[in-house]
Amino acid sequence: MDTRQLKTLVAIAEHGTFSRAAERVLLTPSAVSQQIHALEQEVGVPLFNREKRPPTLNLQGLQLLETAKQILGLVDEVKGAIEGKRTTGTLNIGAVRTSAIGLLPRAIVGLREEYPEVRFKLHVGLSSTLISDVLAGRLDLAIVAEHVGVPQTLTWAPFLREPLVVAAPSHARGMTAREMLTDLPYLRFRSNVPLANLIDTELARLNIVTEDIAEIDTVAALVECVVAGLGASIVPDIAVPKDGPEIVTQPFGTPQIFRQIGIVQRASSAKSELMRDLHNLLAVKAGPFGVPLA
Structure with missing residues (x-):
């Protein structure tokens, strides 16, 4: 298997027929057929449904196509790095x-x-899925929280370490964190x-019993409910609006609890410099809670 065969496979997928792909890769249609036949011999399975005209990629062909794109992208990045060219290509980010x-x-x-020559593509999903995608090479990096299962072949480094706070409507001014959580409805x-x-876990450790009024699955919605005066909640400091409607906050936890958000990526990558710069920019944007790379 070589990159010429993989480029031909990608060209067929993009242009629909062997003959159009031949024009793209500057080969004759018969040479394209020979390359695909050799590729199928090497992987040991057919890659096309040949009972259709024109032939279409089957399941195995689609699987190899995804891998081929990743390999060709990585080859281009490595060649550019070796030749000292400007960083190009796409940075696939999960969050x-x-x-x-x-x-x-x-x-x-x-x-x-x-x-300026790099394209950025963002994918939003669950931590477990994003980490699997980084491991498989479908993503270059993922932004995930601490305490998730990160395989040993990947690295994780925090760019944000921020405190958790109890947030309550302005009429709770003067109340302690415990009083906010026990005397006000809890979100x-x-x-x-x-x-x-x-x-x-920290609520249980502190033996704080709350009177729950709502269960909400996004931090932004929690903050909106606090702003509206519905009750108190526990949120990351970064989520508390710094202007607009006033919210009263108190540190949460004894000692105060912090959460960390970081970047998980493969241990070695041709895009390492680009990802390092992204990490440090995120740390800068995080303000006093940012954690830049040394």
């Missing part, structure tokens, strides 16, 4: 649904100035993410 995701667009805009963060488990 969980977190209040910290608001930092990402601002960091990407900043990176565009330094890497519980209910989601299958590490942050929710971190909050519930």
